Amino acid sequence: MTAETPAPQGGTGQGPSEHDFIYDIHDRPAAAAWLPLSAQHLFAMFGATILVPFLTGLHPSVALVSSGIGTLLYIVLTKAQIPAYLGSSFAFITPIIVATQLAGVSGAMVGAMTAGLVFVVVAFFIRTSGIDWLMRLLPPIVIGPVIMCIGLSLAPVAVKMAMNDPATGAYSLVHLGVALFTLVITIACNMYFKGVLALVPVLFGIVSGYVAALVLGLVNFGTVLAAPLFAMPDFVLPGINQPFTVSLSAILIIAPVALVTITEHLGHQMVLSKVTGRDFLRKPGLHRSLLGDGLGTMLGAFLGGPPLTTYGENIGVIAITRVLSVWVVGGAAVLAVLFGFLGSVSALIQTIPTAVMGGVSMLLFGVIASSGLRMMVDRHLDFGRKRNLIIASVILVIGIGGVELTVGESFKISNIALATLVGLLLNLLLPGRDAAEKGGSLFQKTEA
Template identity: 40%
Template sequence: MGEKQAIYDATTLGKPKMLILGLQHMFAMFGATILVPILVNSYFGGEGLSVQVTLFFAGLGTLLFHVFSKFKVPAFLGSSFAFLGGFATVAELNTGKFANMTYGEKLPYACGGIVVAGLLYLVLGVIIKVVGVKKVMRFLPPVVTGPIIICIGLSLAPSAVSNASMNWFLAFVALAVVIAFNIWGKGMWKIIPILMGVVISYVVAVVMQLIGFTNADGSAILNFEPIAQASWVGLPPFLIAKFDITAILVMAPIALATMMEHVGDISAISATTGNNFIEEPGLHRTLFGDGLATAMAGLFGGPANTTYGENTGVLELSKVYDPKVVRIAACYAIVVSFIPKIADVIGTMPTAIIGGISFVLYGMISAIGVRNVVENKVDFTKSRNLIVAAVILVSGLGFSDGITFVVAGTSITLTSLAIAALLGIILNAVLPGNDYNFGVNHKGDINRGVSFNNHDEEEKRA
């Protein structure tokens, strides 16, 4: 059999097949996208992000991205895992105005930080448009972004262990299923390991509940009462973001990692489809779309958005590269966001399952940071590279409580990640010997992102 023919116009397949292909894209993004609000809720004591709001802005953000990219780039925007560390930090802020706040009162400030992070995309987009992408990327080489990504994953490790300890058996089941589907899965099954980990371990949890098992602390594994009380149709519970310099300094520096993720994902989509989307419609346009989608989501209580490697895998699997199919998936996500009962089913997810999935997820984030460094052939025989990476890693993991100071009567906290990002960028700029050139090592540039799946097929196409 010959290689499957690439399709750039899905209308030739007919509407029924287009709808099914759109559903496939929705399933690919669903598990990872809903996992973000589930994890954030665990940080905020159940007062965190809404699954409904998350799905709504994943769909709406994707449509906005397509508008800015001239409807040419077949990318789906789902929830970004890179900001999980920021949410966890804001949840535990206890200085200044945050000292006496409940978790629910802190959440809007975290969302305000997301808004500012999204606006940083617009700044980078303008700079790239004016001076060119290669000059900008010289200030954000892998020796800076790689260690930052490593810090993001490792800072979340204690949370994974804490959640998994609620029921180690369930956590192990979730972890084993994700690994099995990611390594040995074929076709579509390989694209959705997180979704399968959630579904299968949830079924195991139901069986354990029926048999009479409980969590380690004696609590029930599942509580179905909220599902019975939920309605079938209802508006997502939007909220309005609030702004504080401390929360902004927690969330905004993470955009350094996610903007590099964006560059890598757009490169991967270009390699997969055979189109140079960095040149047309242009990286500045895709950054604008991604940034505005993130800012809009944060403004109304949603997580940051990011281009999804999972959906790039679906493109490679199906060979259907028409962006219209991705927009159909976006519409599905918006429709599902208006069904509260689905959100409440997701909300009953046992903490141990979240912990089990987080074991591999958080580790993968850090591992991708390592691959970021390896694939881009960072030369650690050079003292300047060792110094930059060392300062970032020690700052990102060592300043557990950050640095708090007062400016004009306002208490400001620089978190460990903010400190690491600032020091890394400054050191890279002032120390001689920066030899990184964006675009020279195409495979390395593609693998710069914080996404769960990075498919062999994409690398071969690269």
């Protein structure tokens, strides 16, 4: 989800001083503390990271490996100066599903690589031209409704998973009961847990729903008992063990969504800068963090994992624990890679009933949509202005209604990508743009 907090204006005065931290960015914890500190980050990202491949038909074990390797690459490319974790991005769920139907898994992964390439290209332009042009390209009146579309267009997926028996496709009161129980537990954990535990409501919800499904006989442990302790994940590897399928439709469906996750990336960099008292947009620079995110996504997609994004959950762990160490974040990445090679863990993840994931998704997808609404509210966008009303209205109808642009059998742009592109064009072409931007810049400071 997109964060809204403004970047600090310098290394001091806007965030905690380095003396407030238990471990600073380059501090290496003792071995006894290192493992539990890294495990906290692993738990914070685990539920969401495995949910994306679960929904898109990719392999959870590959997603864990790709997120871990992508995070390690990110740390290297940012000169080990930004303690951020990269996990599976929710923004690409629908595009990957549609692209896989059109071009197969290999074609979808090549399309995901192009999304990472968009990050790399934007990083290059920021390196040479600064950030002002990006601010004008991604105003809240475009990105806010697009984020709402991402969440709301996924609502039918969550509902079907929650109330249908996957074996028959028919309505099941038992499955719906498990989904609602999972939803209630997730909400309760989110509302009433304190400290670090407040950052893992998704994981608690999944575990609780899994136990309920186990009691009701919806879980089959046969594959877990038969699984080897160590197993090679089912890597896709386009051009090696899969054909390197270049599908224009898959690229046009997936690549434009990178503009949304670039906005998410910016928001997270601002929040993390405020939490740590640094200005990561200047040092090591936004171009380096975007490059790390983009190349991490490209490498992850080559392995067969979903596109990656910086995780707000892990930023929350840093804020609560006051542990900034990139060694800790890197340790979590190594643990994720190790988990991906544990065959029993992979088999266990795949026994999670769809009803459990449906229950969690009912909250998560709604939160995504609400975060887009929050962006527009926080920026005080005036919908009495015809310009704002028109842009938001068209984006919402195209995105939620499922409008697709199809030409022949090999050219297709999905609803989310089309809504993003139409929104950008309307923002550029409709009059009153300068006046609108003065009152609603994506990066202006929000009043507390």
